[in-house]
Amino acid sequence: MTDYAQHYEKLYTIRSFETLLLDEFASGIFPGTTHTSLGQEANAVGVLAQAREQDVVVSNHRCHAHFLAYGGDPTALYAELMGKPGGVCGGVGGSQHLQWRNFYSNGIQGGTLAMAAGMAFAEKKASRDAIVFDFMGDGTLGEGIVYECLNLISLWSLPILIVLENNHIAQTTPADQAVAGSMTARFEAFGIPATHLDTCDVVEVQEAAGDLTRKVRRESRPQALVIETARLGTHSKGDDPRDPRDVELLWDLRDPVERIGRLLQDRERVLIQRKVDERIRAAFETALAMEGQPT
Amino acid sequence: MSETRPATVLQSLNLALRQALADDPRVLLLGEDILDPYGGAFKVTRGCSTAFPDRVLTTPISEAGITGLAGGMALRGLRPVVEIMFGDFSTLIADQVLNHIAKFHGMYNGQVSAPVVIRTPMGARRGYGPTHSQTLEKLFLGAPGLTVLAPFHLLGASPLGAPGQLLYDSILRQDGPTFFVENKLQYLLKLLGPEALREYDLRESFSADGFPAPCTTLSLKGAPPPQVTLTAYGYMADLALQALHRLAYEHEIFAELVIPTCLSPAQPDPLFASLRRTGRLLAIEEGTFSWGWGAEMLARSAEELGPALKRAGRVAAREAVIPVSAELEAAHLPQVSDIIRQAREMVAA
Known part of the structure; x- marks a missing residue:
């Protein structure tokens, strides 16, 4: 398998998972709501290709891509979303609150950066040679604790790669109505070098993340990576005030799955799609067949 | 550690922090202005930074940030103790305590523990006025996953004194998070020993x-x-x-x-x-x-x-x-x- 094919399979796994999730949501199998990672798959796959076994990953409310790219089991994630005992967190956490191995997510904005910073402190203190990957979005920049943490992360030289996925929209509010000034400058103001990337190409993300990860490991200091990305889905399930034509344009221009898929032969691409779709369907069916909560 | 037994609540708590630092390298103190020679606004941490310079961290005025960090530290094996200088400032850490630290164990289905201790002095009677005198622990009472403790000024059997023993136990003998309520006037109370209790x-x-x-x-x-x-x-x-x-x-x-x-x-x-x-x-x-x-x-x-x-x-x-x-x-x-x-x-x- 070529590198492209491997990348494609990883991206398409997330895409297939999220698509099936949205398709099945109407059936009422899933309680509550969910935030999908449609359009942001390359960030998760590209960045977490750099994670080593001992590293820690902290994610947010939009965490499915991060969890799956980290190596999380689609069956366990479906079961979690269904609220079953066999889920990632026994059906307690649900879509936003996942914990498996060194992966943690929380649905509260801003506080996850504090959590990630504390973890980076602990890893450094214990000399475990681990770094922390923290994923946040442009909307999170509105939270005050972010700046307390950027200050502490820089002050205490914590080994953390902060990945800011700027999808240009926070729920329904465009970033230009919520974020003043420059996003990279916010990190730089605290002495945290920030790299800006405007791409949906997983290879570019992986290479940039590779450079930064090496620096974080070598210098035991923080780095930030701001990725211009696109939310191709709604915020959760039906809340998207954007003009559908604009979203369609984003699908044409900024779909990371399509982008890498174009580099494959049609036959190879279709084979991967079929294989992954089957695997994801099987994961869904397995989760569906699992015992529910004891009553 | 000192051979003499503590005479006051303040001494008892101070002794407990030092003992916990001495007994377990996972213990860490974080707070504003807690380094010697100042030793904290109410002197509870006095001497700690001199004895354990690597594990006593003075912090910026970032109550939410340091409490949130403590949560992450605890998830990855440390046992941080956070000092919030005045109990009034506990409003600033509410999200960190209620939506993060106290939740981790339950929402991650018991797969993790977060042994964080947050100590803070509540209480008035010192003329500090509207924002430095309140008794706000009721905001945290009843929060699932959180233990709220308040010491009683007994000497007791422990060499640390009862307040210190309670604090020590909350730092090292439990895996969940604790909100430890101190009181500014209580610091100065003499511990009640056998004579006083006769x-x-x-x-x-x-x-x-x-x-x-x-x-x-x-x-x-x-x-x-x-x-x-x-x-x-x-x-x-x-x-x-x-x-x-x-x-x-x-x-x-x-x-x-x-x-x-x-x-x-x-x-x-x-x-x-x-x-x-x-x-x-x-x-x-x-x-x-x-x-x-x-x-x-x-x-x-x-x-x-x-x-x-x-x-x-x-x-x-x-x-x-x-x-x-x-x-x-x-x-x-x-x-x-x-x-x-x-x-x-x-x-x-």
């Missing part, structure tokens, strides 16, 4: 489950059967003890005083036991009157005892801003005289 019958009990925090039931030795149960914690336990004396010697009203050190989850069995003897409950707290610890104690007691609870009342702070003026502040706060007046009314009725 005139009391004293029972210490521990809840069968939950945090192993002692609850003390006190009455005057040789007194007639008690007519009313007083319950109070922290610094108010000292005022309640003064009231218990004066009720007996000036009014011939005999009371039992129940002093829990674990406020939440509530461990009310010793209180119920006392109420079965007296049938009257007076709950005493420094926080404002409504929706507080006293209200919960009354509700629990009513549920447990039914008609056997004949009378119940509360002594608490007025529901207004705490004034700086000494006269106004005194009028705002629950005093010994308030406890006596209400206990007398209750027994007379």
